Amino acid sequence: MPTTAFAAQRDLALHHQVREDLLLKLRSGEWAPGAEIPPEPALCAHYGVSRGTLRRALGDLVNEGYLERFPGRGTFVRPPKLETGLAGSFGRFTVVGPSFAQASRLVFCRRSRASASIAAVLKVKPGAPIWHLERVRLADGRPAALQSSYLPRRLYPGLDRQPLASRFLLDIMAEEYGVALLRAVEFVDPTVADGYAARHLGIKPGTPLFRVERTTYTSGERVAEYRLSVLRGDIFRYRNEFR
Amino acid sequence: MPTTAFAAQRDLALHHQVREDLLLKLRSGEWAPGAEIPPEPALCAHYGVSRGTLRRALGDLVNEGYLERFPGRGTFVRPPKLETGLAGSFGRFTVVGPSFAQASRLVFCRRSRASASIAAVLKVKPGAPIWHLERVRLADGRPAALQSSYLPRRLYPGLDRQPLASRFLLDIMAEEYGVALLRAVEFVDPTVADGYAARHLGIKPGTPLFRVERTTYTSGERVAEYRLSVLRGDIFRYRNEFR
DNA sequence: GAGTGGTCTAGACCACGTT
């Protein structure tokens, strides 16, 4: 390990400096993808740190996907899996576009009964009482999305008397009804506007849209809301980052 | 801390069991979003573990976004940011659908010169030599995507003599040319098939597609490839998870 | 059997925020 010397700075966590130096060796190609890196004792000696500190640095790099470790074998530089087969690709995403305003246009809010398919996603019995509400969401003052929400009525008595057009629905669910929103899963498809969506969004039928199907969960993996949205594709994009 | 007893299992990492038990308290709502959880000494005593082990459990939960810690103040349950304004929403995503096969149909691979716009994304001078290649990607033996790739020719001499129709392009770039692929950024839009895409994908014009624009980076933030794809929307979905 | 990483402990010192 007789590379360049390692001089620790004061006032900066040791494990962080070690992490940075290790990352440099990866980024620079000194340690190529797939290669094995020196074992812990060697690195401890090189950096002059205890095993705990070194392992904190290595552990961070493992969590971030840069390294891979195998008990009994060693530590290896993880080749980035940028593709090699699309499905299963994963990473972080961000939505790019304007923010939704709190205010929305309420199309309707009505009592209804769960059909077989809605019952399945809401995890209630078919025919169970539900709310079905439809809103046009605004961003920068213009229609940006059309959203259909289905909620188990049992959790939200008197929902139709809430200020649905002027507050975020999720805020009403959480603050007025005390429903803890813990997790949400979305599926995104491409689609095109039909006449109904086009009219509400002020666009031509056939315009490309995102179709977003979101299920929001509360405690005990119960469903707090099922929401079907279409988003204007000319306003929103998804940004995904791989490493 | 006289809640229910905590009995550690053998043959399962202690820090993992502690993590699971803590997570249970969050999921069940015993510790509400925003609330402060007991300090380390109390939790150490409760679980009968050393501080190192407890901190490993807490650290994992912090990394996963469940907890937030502030030196001198305490540890708090992080309120989930599910929406409250779409843009800026973030989370983890997965692509759902079949994997791309290594084999693809090569439409063309030709020498070209960078236009102003391509030069900008590839970070080369306008007019610089580039490769432009187009392929139909297969999944389960059927056309699933049409991809146009732009690469700085300087990095890939003789690319047109490589087995472009039978290997992953990224593998050729990495293994045959030693280009380290470190990071990639994608932007996803909805679109519809034009005649050209429809013909190559065996679908009708007007069918909804994902349009994916991907830039892959090598060391020094240089661009290794710029790729424009359209993916069949009836085969692929994006799955996003928020917490 | 020697070397690898995985786990766990006990104890120490520090910077920070609240009181």
Place this chain on the structure above:
DNA sequence: ACGTGGTCTAGACCACTCA
């Protein structure tokens, strides 16, 4: 001054892999 979390050390035992 006190309690919080952040850092770091030294040493121990384990399961696993490979020669």
